[in-house]
Every structure is written in structure tokens, then in C-alpha cells.
Amino acid sequence: MAETMNTPSVRRQLAAVYAKVPALDCIGKCANTCTTFPVPRAEAREIHRRTRVEIGLTPQRRAALKTCPLLTPAGRCGAHDIRPLICRLWGATIGMVCEHGCRPARWLRITETYALMAEIYEIGGQHRLADTYRRASTREDVERFTPILNAAARGDITAEQVERIIRKMLSQ
Numbered sequence: 716m717a718e719t720m721n722t723p724s725v726r727r728q729l730a731a732v733y734a735k736v737p738a739l740d741c742i743g744k745c746a747n748t749c750t751t752f753p754v755p756r757a758e759a760r761e762i763h764r765r766t767r768v769e770i771g772l773t774p775q776r777r778a779a780l781k782t783c784p785l786l787t788p789a790g791r792c793g794a795h796d797i798r799p800l801i802c803r804l805w806g807a808t809i810g811m812v813c814e815h816g817c818r819p820a821r822w823l824r825i826t827e828t829y830a831l832m833a834e835i836y837e838i839g840g841q842h843r844l845a846d847t848y849r850r851a852s853t854r855e856d857v858e859r860f861t862p863i864l865n866a867a868a869r870g871d872i873t874a875e876q877v878e879r880i881i882r883k884m885l886s887q
Contacts, residue, residue, distance in 0.1 A: 725757055725838060732834045736803045737819040744815040746790035748805060749783040751776075753867070755832075756839030758799040766794050800835045804828055810861070825861060826852045832864075847877055859884060 754762070754770050762770045768784050785793045792798055806813035808823045823831075829852035836845035844867075851860040860881060867877045 726761060728838045729757060729761060729835070732800060732831055732838070733803055735831060736800070737807050737821045737823065739806050739813075739817055739819045741806065741813075741817045742815055743791065745805065745813060745817075746786060748814075749786045749792070749802075751780050751783060752801060754799045754801070755835045755844075756841055758835065758839070760839075762794055762797055762799070765797055768794070770799070800831060804831070828852075829860075829864065843875075843878055847881055850881065 759770050762768060762785070766785070770784060783792075785798070787793045792802070804823065805811050806817045807819040808825070808828045810825055810828075829848045833845045833848035833852060836842075836848060848864065851864060863872070863877055863880050866872045872880075
């Protein structure tokens, strides 16, 4: 019998990935970076289960909202303890440096970031996206993949488009 996304096992798997993100000395001024973005299936379901906030939004709904639906009027995260990986990576990953000076215990390399994203997508059963991030995390020329994966993270292109573009790049 297949596990459902709300099982304790899935929550443990998510927690294990989150534990790999270095601690950040956060001063809590980053609300201006809390935009809308695609959230991997496992995280969206867990956040919805705990908050009843729909975070796995369509591109049209994301465009209409402009800010994260979890952001409180006080500019704080309304689900900080269960925030998605992408939020946890902010300020901890080279290329996602906090503009307010918050610094991690150690910087994550882009390849490590992609490997963590692959794990999150795998947990949610989004195997094609997981494979794409996994491939990007192991390639020496990861900088070629960064703009494409960033476009996917913003919701500008679909998972299928990402896969097609990267497959073509790998064949060159």
C-alpha cells in the first residue's frame, strides 16, 4: 500500500532534509523576499494539513497574490516551523545571500542545494523534477543549469520544459 503524503514517515523525511540546511543567524527582516513560488508537493500538503493555507498555487493565483500566503501582516512567517525548503535555503546558499547580513554556520554550495531540492521532490513523488535536480547536483557545469532551475522555482517554466531543456543541454 502506498504511503499518503500526510504520514509520519513523510514528515520525518522532510525533517531529515531540513536538518541538512545549516543554521542561520536570522534577524527576521526578510519579509520583502517572501514572494509566491511553486512548492514541492510533499511540503505543500504538509503546510496545508497544518495551517489550512493553500500554498501549492497555480501560476495565475501566484501572480495575483504576489506575496507568500503564509506571511503575516506583521511581516513574519505564519508557518516558520514548517516552512518549505526554499525558504530555509534563503540566506544559507551561495547565490541566495541575505541582503540584511544574516549568515549561515556554513554556506551551502549550489550543488548541495540542488541535491536537497532533489530529495524534497522525491519525497513528494515528483520523480522527474527530482531527477532533474539530482543531475544538476552532480554535474561539474552546474552553473549552466542554475538559470533554468531558478526559472522553474519562480514558476516561469514547467517541469516538462525544464526536463526538455536540460536533456538538450546534456546532449550537446
